[in-house]
Amino acid sequence: MKLWTAWTATCFICIGSLLFIPSQSSAGDNPDRTSLVQPVGQPAAVSSQVAETAKPVPDLRSESTLSATVEKWRVALAREEGFHNWQSAAWNSYPLGPGTHGWVVILTDHGEDVGYMIVQSVENGSFRLTEYGTGKHPLFSLTTLYRSMVQQELIPATLTYSDFIANETIAKDRLYMDGFTAVWRIKLDNQLYYVDAKSGEVLPLKDDPTPKLGADDSTLMTTELKEASTIMHPAFDPYERMPWIVGSPLPMTGLSELQSALATDQHLTFVTELYDGQVTLPLAVLGYQSWQDGLPYLVLDHEGPRYIQLPTALAMGHIY
Template sequence: MKLWTTWTAACFISVGSLLFIPLQTSAGDSVERTSYTQTARETIAINTETKPLPDLRSESSLTATINTWRTTLARESGFESWQTAVWNSYPLGPGTHGWVVILTDHGQDVGYMIVHATENGSFRLTEYGTGNNPLFSLTTLYRSLVQQELIPTTTSYSDFVQNETIILDRLYMDQLTAVWKIILQDQTYYLDAKSGELLPLKEDPIPRITEDHPEATDLSSKAQTALYPAFDPYDRLPWVQGKPLPVTKLSELQKVLNPQAKLTYVTELYDGQVTLPLAILGYQQWVSGDTYLTLDHVGPRYVLLENALKLGHIFP
């Protein structure tokens, strides 16, 4: 995916094909529970100076919730590989009470979830996606650091993962503001958590919106899904100077969404330093729950429609 940035003027930075090197995980519920236990301890330690996690009865509660969501989503078209997938979770940035869950099947990444704890002790599915380039993929990060010559080309993936002198932080500030913060030899770098592109940031990004009282996610009902082919938003550039469509809710999106429309979602990131255009693939509406806008960002990315419309615009 390419980012339109003020510091590159009219030049585009493109990312080459991503090298896939599988994470080392083992199957079974014991992996999931072990992963969550470690994650919960890390998150509690990180957040002791902010506020305590809401009701962590909950190692088993989060594990059960993620397993239920995985099973439910696995019934949807495009998520078939989740049926036999196992998962590992990793803490997000300080104060977020969140985790990224990476799903793997037969040694290959097949998707991800972003999960946040709510104040009543339940959990919210903030975002999810499919494909072998999940959000916060160590594989993508490794490839990008090599391409940017921030680590030697002779460094193997396993050496990179085990190198304790490289400090890695996952920062998820809001939907589409997700970055890796990397400290190498006393230098700090920020990379996009999905594409791996180097970002023009000098400090941690701040959230553009916050959900004061996020509700628990309900996937108990069936999903109504519209999904159309991907396209390159750089083939046409109405989003550069054009007028956005007045879309503020699902019903208005449904009126303008069709296979020929090729709608582009555009959001301004990092105080306007980066403009991110993404092809709209469709949406997934859970009858008794939330609606997610489906975007093409190095693979399908499902983000909460309500928040996406607050953070960006849709162009024809």
């Protein structure tokens, strides 16, 4: 995915130049030592290492355990259009960075990645489904990370994928700060690198990024996935026409405005500024998915469909 960076801002329409990293492919992550593994139809237990890494963990005696909740969401989402290969998918769960109390869940079917979920615990002992997505390029894909680091010549091409995963001298930490601040923190040869968790692009960061939004459990709760209303349009290149460069954003505060805008124009673009303005990220708006008695999710094309809670998206960017 292409990203606009503010630090190259003198070359193109006085706004910024374009930094392009080709999309990476993903053929399925191998579970690491901190993963929860969930075969279809079998309950998964939370390992002591996961609990130690991602404290606080809800009471395992509760019916709302991580594994039970994730499995319930998988079954519900598998009924929706575009999620058919989740019906038989197994999943692995990996803890996110310190302080997030969350996990990335990567789903695989017949050895291929088919999607992901970001799950975070909340104070009442339940969980929220912060975001989810489909396709072969899940958030925090180890395969994408490996190929990006080879491409950027940070590791030699002679280092195999399996050896890269097993190599403990390469620190690989997942940092999920908010809906769009998701990065790998890589420590290699006493050097820190930050890699976009979706595209695999090496980012111009020197320190851990800070979130743009604070957590708000009252608005981010999604524990039940009932019937969904979904509108999806075909993907397009947000760089084919760029109203977000010289135009004004649409006034939008919720789902009704989004529905009206999509009925008028199927080529809407979502734009967010990240990392103190160092990166501008434009993404094609594919549509939305609104759950009965739940929150709507904005669907964006970011190396595959990415479902971000609409209140979070509108608080972090604008739609053009």
